[in-house]
Every structure is written in C-alpha cells, then in structure tokens.
Amino acid sequence: xxxxxxxxxxxxxxxxxxxxxxxxxxxxxxxxxxxxxxxxxxxxxxxxxxxxxxxxxxxxxxxxxxxxxxxxxxxxxxxxxxxxxxxxxxxxxxxxxxxxxxxxxxxxxxxxxxxxxxxxxxxxxxxxxxxxxxxxxxxxxxxxxxxxxxxxxxxxxxxxxxxxxxxxxxxxxxxxxxxxxxxxxxxxxxxxxxxxxxxxxxxxxxxxxxxxxxxxxxxxxxxxxxxxxxxxxxxxxxxxxxxxxxxxxxxxxxxxxxxxxxxxxxxxxxxxxxxxxxxxxxxxxxxxxxxxxxxxxxxxxxxxxxxxxxxxxxxxxxxxxxxxxxxxxxxxxxxxxxxxxxxxxxxxxxxxxxxxxxxxxxxxxxxxxxxxxxxxxxxxxxxxxxxxxxxxxxxxxxxxxxxxxxxxxxxxxxxxxxxxxxxxxxxxxxxxxxxxxxxxxxxxxxxxxxxxxxxxxxxxxxxxxxxxxxxxxxxxxxxxxxxxxxxxxxxxxxxxxxxxxxxxxxxxxxxxxxxxxxxxxxxxxxxxxxxxxxxxxxxxxxxxxxxxxxxxxxxxxxxxxxxxxxxxxxxxxxxxxxxxxxxxxxxxxxxxxxxxxxxxxxxxxxxxx
Numbered sequence: 366x367x368x369x370x371x372x373x374x375x376x377x378x379x380x381x382x383x384x385x386x387x388x389x390x391x392x393x394x395x396x397x398x399x400x401x402x403x404x405x406x407x408x409x410x411x412x413x414x415x416x417x418x419x420x421x422x423x424x425x426x427x428x429x430x431x432x433x434x435x436x437x438x439x440x441x442x443x444x445x446x447x448x449x450x451x452x453x454x455x456x457x458x459x460x461x462x463x464x465x466x467x468x469x470x471x472x473x474x475x476x477x478x479x480x481x482x483x484x485x486x487x488x489x490x491x492x493x494x495x496x497x498x499x500x501x502x503x504x505x506x507x508x509x510x511x512x513x514x515x516x517x518x519x520x521x522x523x524x525x526x527x528x529x530x531x532x533x534x535x536x537x538x539x540x541x542x543x544x545x546x547x548x549x550x551x552x553x554x555x556x557x558x559x560x561x562x563x564x565x566x567x568x569x570x571x572x573x574x575x576x577x578x579x580x581x582x583x584x585x586x587x588x589x590x591x592x593x594x595x596x597x598x599x600x601x602x603x604x605x606x607x608x609x610x611x612x613x614x615x616x617x618x619x620x621x622x623x624x625x626x627x628x629x630x631x632x633x634x635x636x637x638x639x640x641x642x643x644x645x646x647x648x649x650x651x652x653x654x655x656x657x658x659x660x661x662x663x664x665x666x667x668x669x670x671x672x673x674x675x676x677x678x679x680x681x682x683x684x685x686x687x688x689x690x691x692x693x694x695x696x697x698x699x700x701x702x703x704x705x706x707x708x709x710x711x712x713x714x715x716x717x718x719x720x721x722x723x724x725x726x727x728x729x730x731x732x733x734x735x736x737x738x739x740x741x742x743x744x745x746x747x748x749x750x751x752x753x754x755x756x757x758x759x760x761x762x763x764x765x766x767x768x769x770x771x772x773x774x775x776x777x778x779x780x781x782x783x784x785x786x787x788x789x790x791x792x793x794x795x796x797x798x799x800x801x802x803x804x805x806x807x808x809x810x811x812x813x814x815x816x817x818x819x820x821x822x823x824x825x826x827x828x829x830x831x832x833x834x835x836x837x838x839x840x841x842x843x844x845x846x847x848x849x850x851x852x853x854x855x856x857x858x859x860x861x862x863x864x865x866x867x868x869x870x871x872x873x874x875x876x877x878x879x880x881x882x883x884x885x886x887x888x889x890x891x892x893x894x895x896x897x898x899x900x901x902x903x904x905x906x907x908x909x910x911x912x913x914x915x916x917x918x919x920x921x922x923x924x925x926x927x928x929x930x931x932x933x934x935x936x937x938x939x940x941x942x943x944x945x946x947x948x949x950x951x952x953x954x955x956x957x958x959x960x961x962x963x964x965x966x967x968x969x970x971x972x973x974x
Contacts, residue, residue, distance in 0.1 A: 395430070395440060397423040398693075402430060402442030410638055411492070411572040413690060418443035418491040420692050421685075427702045428456055431489055443492040450488055452710060457488050457496045458503070459682050460704040462812055463717040463759040467503035467531075475532045481546050482532055494571040495532075497687065498550040501569070501667075502531040504679040505553075507759070515553055518670045519565055519632060519660055527554040527562070535621050542620050544584040547613045554626070561627040565660070566618045568611065570635040570642055571687065576610040585616060592619035599652035607641075611649045615659065632660040634667060636688075664688060678760040682816060701855050703816045707799035708808070715753045715812040736766045737773040737880040741914070742946045744774035748782070748805055749948045757813060761865055768865035769875055775814050775821065776881045780836060781918050782806050782950060784962035785972020786845050787833050789825035792818065793851055794971045804968040817866070819855040824867040826850040829878040833974065839885040840922050842959050845974050884918035911943045921961050925954060 395401055397419040407415060419442025422428050431444030445456055458464040468487070475482045487495045505511055506529045515523040533552040535542060549566035556562055581604050589600045594615065603612035615631050622629035635642040643661065650659045665688060671680035705713070743756045761771050776788070783806055785791035795807060796818065802808040814821065825832070826847075833845040867875045907928065911917040921941060928937050939961070941949040950963030955970075962969040 464503040498569040522557040523555040524558040525556040564626045564629040577606045594619040637663040675763045705800035708802035712802035739770040784960040791972025804965040820866040820868040
C-alpha cells in the first residue's frame with residue numbers, strides 16, 4: 366500500500382512509512398500546538414522553544430512534522446518530516462540556499478576528517494544547536510564587515526577574519542590534541558591589527574544540556590597542568606558532569622593556541638534564560654588562570670550585535686526563528702510562508718557566488734541612477750545562465766546605497782520580464798498559489814527576495830500606484846487601476862522587513878518607483894535596430910538589438926507592433942539583446958494584456974488586472 370502522507374510504498378505489515386516515518390494509515394494532521402507534538406520529559410525552557418520551532422515549521426515553512434524512531438514512534442513538532450526535507454533541503458537553514466551551499470560543502474569535509482556530525486540531526490532537528498551554528502557561520506562568512514562584527518561581539522582586536530568554520534578542530538594528529546573527538550561548533554580564525562593571529566572556538570547551545578558524561582584521560586590531566594590556562598589541580602573540579610564538556614572545549618582552545626595561533630579564546634553562546642549553562646560557564650571560569658580567555662555570550666546579544674551589521678536581515682530572521690516567543694502567547698499572530706510549497710528541488714537550485722564587484726564600481730560613479738541599476742545586469746545574466754549562478758547578495762545589505770541596488774532588479778523582473786500589469790496583483794496571486802517555480806523568473810525571485818516578500822507586497826499595495834498607470838501611459842496602452850488591497854495583508858514584523866526595506870518610511874522610501882522607468886525612456890544611444898528573420902515553419906523569429914538599457918522595452922513594444930501580421934495562430938518571438946548586458950529573453954506579445962513578456966504565459970497572467 367501507499368503511505369497516506371508521502372505516497373511512498375509501505376511494506377506489507379508495516380505500521381509506519383519507511384520514508385517519512387508517518388503512520389501508514391490515514392491520520393489527522395496535528396496543529397503546531399497540539400499536546401501530541403510535545404515531549405513530556407522536556408523541562409520548561411526546552412518545552413517553550415520546542416513549541417516555538419513547531420510554530421515556525423507550520424506558519425513560516427509550511428512543512429510537515431516528523432516522527433521519532435525508538436522504542437515507540439511518535440510525532441514531534443520540532444522535527445521536519447523527511448519528505449519535506451527531501452523536497453527542500455534548505456528548510457532547516459532559513460530556506461536560504463546560500464546557507465545550504467555552505468552546509469553541503471562543509472559536511473563532507475567534516476566527515477572526511479572523521480569528525481562527529483549527525484547529519485540527520487543537522488537537517489531535520491529544528492531544536493538542535495547544530496543547524497543554528499552552521500547558519501551563523503554561513504552568514505558570518507558572507508558578511509562584508511565580519512572583522513568589525515568579530516571585534517564588537519567578542520571584544521578582540523580583529524583586523525581581518527582569515528576563515529570561519531562550522532564543526533572544526535585543528536588539522537593535527539589526535540595525540541597532539543586531546544586524543545579524542547572534541548571539536549568546536551564554530552571557529553573563527555583572525556588576524557589582529559599588529560599582525561598576530563587569533564582563534565575563537567565557540568560552543569553553541571540552544572536548549573540541549575551539556576554532555577553529562579564524565580570523561581577523564583591522562584591526556585586531559587597533562588594538558589590542564591601544562592598549558593598554563595588553568596589553576597593548579599583544576600581537573601579535580603572540572604571533571605564533574607556539569608563542566609566536563611566545557612573543560613574539554615577549553616583544553617582544545619589551549620592546545621590550538623600552542624599549535625597554530627598566537628592567542629585563543631573559548632566562547633560559550635546560549636540562551637539568556639539558560640541558567641544551568643551559565644552556572645557551568647561560571648564554574649569553568651573560576652578554574653581559569655586567566656578568566657578573560659572564557660567569553661560568555663547570549664544569543665540575544667549576538668542578534669543585537671548583528672542587527673547593526675551588513676547581515677542585519679539574517680539577524681532579524683534568526684531572532685524570529687530562535688528567540689522571539691511572542692507568537693506562542695498571542696494566538697492571533699500568524700506569519701506568511703517564506704518559501705515555495707509548490708516546487709521541485711531542481712527548480713530551487715541557484716548558486717550564489719558572493720558579493721559582486723559592481724559594488725565598488727558604482728561607488729566611484731557620479732550618476733545617482735547607478736545606485737539603483739548596479740545589479741540589474743547581473744540579474745538578467747543569471748536568467749540566461751544554465752548553471753543558475755547569482756552574482757548578487759542573498760540578503761539585503763545594511764549599507765543604504767547597496768540596498769537600493771539590491772531591491773531594484775526585483776521591480777524590473779516584475780515589470781519588464783514577467784510584464785505584470787499590476788506587480789501587486791501578480792505577487793499576491795503567486796504567493797497564494799504556493800509560489801510555483803516552473804518559470805525561471807519566479808524561481809530567481811524566490812531565491813533572492815523570497816524571505817522578504819512581505820515587505821514588497823506591503824509596498825506594492827500601499828505605496829505608489831504608478832506601476833499600474835505609468836507603464837501603460839508610456840506604452841500607449843489602456844490605463845490600468847491598481848485593484849483594492851486584498852484582506853489579510855501581512856502585518857509587518859522586524860523579521861519580515863529587516864533593515865532598509867521598501868515598506869516603511871513613506872510611500873516610496875527607497876525610490877524604487879521613480880528609478881524603474883529606464884527601459885521605457887528614449888534611448889540616449891540612438892534608435893535600436895530590429896533584425897528580422899522569418900522561419901519556414903513555426904513561429905516567426907526576430908532579434909531586437911539595443912545599444913543601451915534605456916528604452917529597450919519601449920523599442921520592443923513600438924517596433925514589435927510593426928511586425929507583419931501572419932495568417933496563422935503563431936505569434937512573433939523576439940530575442941532581445943542589450944549591449945553591456947546580453948540576452949534578456951525571448952519575448953511574445955500577450956493578446957490579453959497587450960504587453961510583451963518572457964517566460965511562461967501563465968506566469969505573465971498572474972499580474973493581469
């Protein structure tokens with residue numbers, strides 16, 4: 366028979382599906398706060414944050430819950446169902462493809478080095494600190510101001526971040542280290558302003574307790590007595606279960622200092638309310654010869670520090686997922702999905718290649734418009750790249766000028782590629798159908814701006830109306846009126862809008878409306894050339910070559926109208942080429958809207974008024 370949930374074949378006589386873990390028989394889906402999804406043995410702190418992860422899974426990810434497999438099989442709200450992860454492997458990493466890319470790169474490295482890494486826990490357990498640490502590391506690696514972040518967060522002189530790793534231990538024989546498998550959850554290697562090297566080994570905790578096993582080896586005693594980090598006979602106190610794991614972390618930092626860097630520290634990061642963790646941290650610090658080597662930081666302070674950095678948007682999303690428990694007590698608070706629930710895995714695959722060199726070139730120019738146009742070429746080029754490479758940031762930068770350039774290409778995609786009469790209508794309809802990604806333009810929008818579309822939707826519905834009227838006026842088409850806003854527009858939160866967003870600070874705070882009309886303006890480089898080439902069968906093809914981005918869509922509209930009519934049902938296909946950018950797509954004229962669009966006709970009709 367087939368599983369009632371994922372439709373996989375279930376072996377005869379089996380009560381549970383071997384793929385998704387669900388009962389083979391039909392079972393009513395449980396709500397996120399159903400007591401059946403809780404774990405009775407949870408202490409109060411863990412119970413609260415397990416419930417938060419269950420809420421996030423259902424309301425933000427729209428993903429089903431998984432099942433434990435032990436003496437009994439039961440559903441748990443903070444576990445992701447295997448079939449959900451199989452269809453979208455970025456689920457446990459904020460649905461962020463750039464974080465997933467780092468995870469996929471780092472996991473084989475750890476496994477090749479015989480590191481301890483439970484991959485199922487990493488990808489399925491939302492309550493685990495392991496995906497927490499991997500996501501933090503991936504975001505820090507992307508931050509342009511990571512040296513300033515490290516200096517501010519940990520109080521060290523960091524002039525350059527050399528490398529950041531998740532699940533790391535020095536690449537030395539085990540006997541030179543602790544002769545065990547102790548590793549840091551995260552590691553930062555840096556260089557100071559004086560040229561010395563430093564290491565911050567980080568132990569992260571969410572709600573899981575420290576290891577309760579009391580490990581004791583001769584090597585531990587030797588390191589403790591010889592490294593100069595600990596007070597005399599510190600091992601007799603630190604071998605206790607409440608400090609044993611932190612003691613091993615501190616010894617690994619001490620050995621790392623002797624082997625590879627000039628100075629090292631151990632940072633412990635956990636929830637502010639985790640009294641047990643901080644009691645253990647205090648007990649460790651009391652046995653240190655130099656207590657300043659131990660850095661205790663709360664996740665709340667980490668988020669506060671990141672909120673004024675280039676990865677502020679990550680900090681806001683991190684806070685919503687891991688720290689903000691307000692949805693548990695305000696039952697009317699809901700969150701819109703920030704991921705596609707109607708897409709195949711291959712439709713999600715985009716590869717981010719880091720900050721583009723365009724940033725530097727735009728800052729050197731005097732033309733104000735370049736602040737909005739700087740990333741537009743990279744977005745068009747990504748659409749025609751079979752490798753789906755995105756040479757743009759995966760999140761809005763904190764710098765104002767760069768943020769303008771980050772949001773702007775989204776408007777061009779909606780108005781000039783999808784050719785939506787009403788971007789507000791198109792975005793709302795697309796989100797309402799589960800964000801299907803069959804069209805490459807929608808897939809790209811999901812990959813780059815998908816987690817921030819609440820802000821865009823708010824802006825398009827409540828900001829300037831010119832997207833509906835201005836384009837129609839410039840093209841000589843019938844005037845379009847923006848429809849009335851739909852009920853249930855998202856209530857914006859810090860997480861959904863992050864920093865420098867188009868939804869707050871006036872009707873057009875980032876001037877995205879007044880700087881999006883270049884393709885409709887007359888070209889300053891002279892008239893474009895239309896090269897015609899009729900095919901013997903099938904649709905007629907033409908090439909529009911434009912020497913400038915300014916005016917290309919206007920030329921397409923005006924010269925496309927002059928193409929000779931045909932006696933069959935085939936329309937014209939026009940390949941658009943723009944100097945300095947390249948191929949913009951193959952365009953057709955919609956009989957329903959009168960606009961030239963690229964891609965799927967159904968995607969174009971989403972924005973029809």
